[in-house]
Amino acid sequence: MDKYLGALRERDFRNLYAARAFSLFGDGMVPVALAFAVLETDNSATALGLVLASRYLALVGMLLVGGVVADRLPRRLVLISSDLVRLVTQALIAVLLITGTAQIWHLAALAFAYGIGDAFFRPTSTGIIPQTVSKARMQQANALISLTSSSFTILGPIVAAIIIAAVGVGWAFALDAATFLVSAAFIARLPVLKKAAATSASFVADLKEGWSEFTSRRWLWVDGVYSALGSFAVLAPFLTLGPVIANNELGGATAWATILTAFGIGSVLGGIALLRVQPTRPLVAAVIPLTLLALPNALLALSTPTIAIAVGAFAGGLGLAFFNTLFETTVQMNVPQQSLSRIAAIDWMLSSSLLPLGAALAGPAAALVGADSVFWFSVVWIIGSTLVVISVPEIRSFRSAQAPAETGAELASKSVDSDATGAKPVVAEPTDPASASASVPHTS
Incomplete structure (x- = not known):
């Protein structure tokens, strides 16, 4: 089992993993809960788009600030603060929905506040993982988090649909709020980890240094552009138009939950595969499977039954899990x-x-040219853009590097637990690395 779960033998990562698991469970409910909270208030794709746009606008606007802060302050403190901010926003949404006083502007404003908390969480969560697990187990640690996230994209929609049907959508947000409290408690159990030690006293200088590091790696900035355009053309139509079609044509929350659950099952299988599989060309292995995201959008365009769209979503989840973890x-x-x-x-x-x-x-756009045309554009885009990206030499030729053996001091700093015999676990060197904002799912 060490080949699959060895990272959990390291105490610091175990606490981090537990924190992530609880918050990811709550987050798994949100795609269904938020969509139907909006549609319950104003049954239109435009209203849902406004709320989603508010959330992601805050995320985009504050990410750079969050990244600099996460490199300057203890990441443990930043994660706890982020959890508490998101706890408050989800709790307020729950109260508004349960009392029947929610309006679209309330949901948009609180989604904006949630996005700010998320903007500090995402870069911090990426940066803290190497501080809590040995290098040889880093891909395994990322795969475990990705696998757990994927598992809760299966369980979360199911739980959300049950809660919505039984007691109302507000209670799904109440449960999500509670998970952030538990998450903060587990993060608080981490030791005071060494700061990343940004070298400059100036916020702007730190930001410029980070930008210079980023742009010096062509494979990295190509991914950023590729993902930005993919988010616009592929994910946004799926997340905005998909719930509306499910609500109006496929049977409501249950249909959308089924589609998201299938997406999660695909992500789980992708995560399981990556617990051990380590491709020698990780970027090629990461990018090519993203073409599978074309399937759910194509099936939505064809007005196929829920089960067929779910099969396409399964494939899309598999592809996204590969990309995120690697x-x-x-x-x-x-x-x-x-x-x-x-x-x-x-x-x-x-x-x-x-x-x-x-x-x-x-x-x-759907009102102007039809939802099917929007979906077909996204299909063409994800296939064409992926072909362009894998033609970039730095992506195509990127090879995995062995993780260097860690010193005894490095291993001790990760708080590696002894096994039943009292011996430290043996740390094997991986054959290659992989990765991109998985923690969250990288929007591609």
């Missing part, structure tokens, strides 16, 4: 620790930058 590990293994959160923030900012615009325009 790319994030690649970033963590090939970027200096003192710049890691800033670079992750820049990558997340670029990746998410056009998602608010895509969400805001998906509804009007």
Whole structure:
């Protein structure tokens, strides 16, 4: 089992993993809960697009700040603060929905506040993983988090649909709020980890240094542009128009939950595969499977039954899990620790930058040319753009590097637990790294 779960034998990562698991469970409910909270208030794609755009606009606007802060302050403190901010926003949404006083502007404003908390969480969560687990287990740690996230994209929609049907959508948000409290408690159990030690006293200088590190790696900035355009053309239509079609044509929350659950099952299988599989060309192995995201959008365009769309979503989830885990590990293994959160923030900012615009325009575009035309455009885009990206030499020729053996001091700093015999676990060197903002799912 050490080959699959060995990272959990390291105490610091175990606490971090537990924190992530609880918050990811709550987050798994949000795609269904938020969509139907909006549709319950104003049954239109435009209203849903507005709320989603508010959330992602805050995320994009604050990511760079979050990245610099995560490299300057203790990441443990930043994660706890982020959890508490998101706890408050979800709790307020729950109260408004339960009391029947929610309006679209309330949901948009609180989604904006949630996005700010998320903007500090994402780069910090990427930067803290190497501080809590040995290098040889880094891909395994990322795969475990990705696998758990994927598992809760299965369980979360199911739980959300049950809660919505039984007691109302507000209670799904109440449960999500509670998970952030538990998450903060587990993060508080981490030791006071060494700061990343950004070298400059100036916020702007730190930001410039991070940007220089980012742009010096062509494979990294190409991903940022690729992901930004993919978010606009592929994910935004799926997340904005998909729930509306499910609500109006496929049977409501249950249909959308089924589609998201299938997406999660695909992600789980992708995560399981990456617990052990380590491709020698991680970027090629990460990018090509993203073409599978064309399937759910194509099936939505064809007005197929829920089960067929779910099969396509399964494939899309599988592809996205491969991309997220492989790319994030690649970033963590090939970027200096003192710049890691800033670079992750820049990558997340670029990746998410056009998602608010895509969400805001998906509804009007569908009204103008039809939802099926919007979906077909996204299909053509993801296939064509992926072919362009894998033609970039730095992507195509990027090879995995062995993780260097860690010193005894490094292993001790990770708080590696003894096994039943009292011996320290043997740390094997991996054959390659991989990675990109998985933690969250990287928006591609």
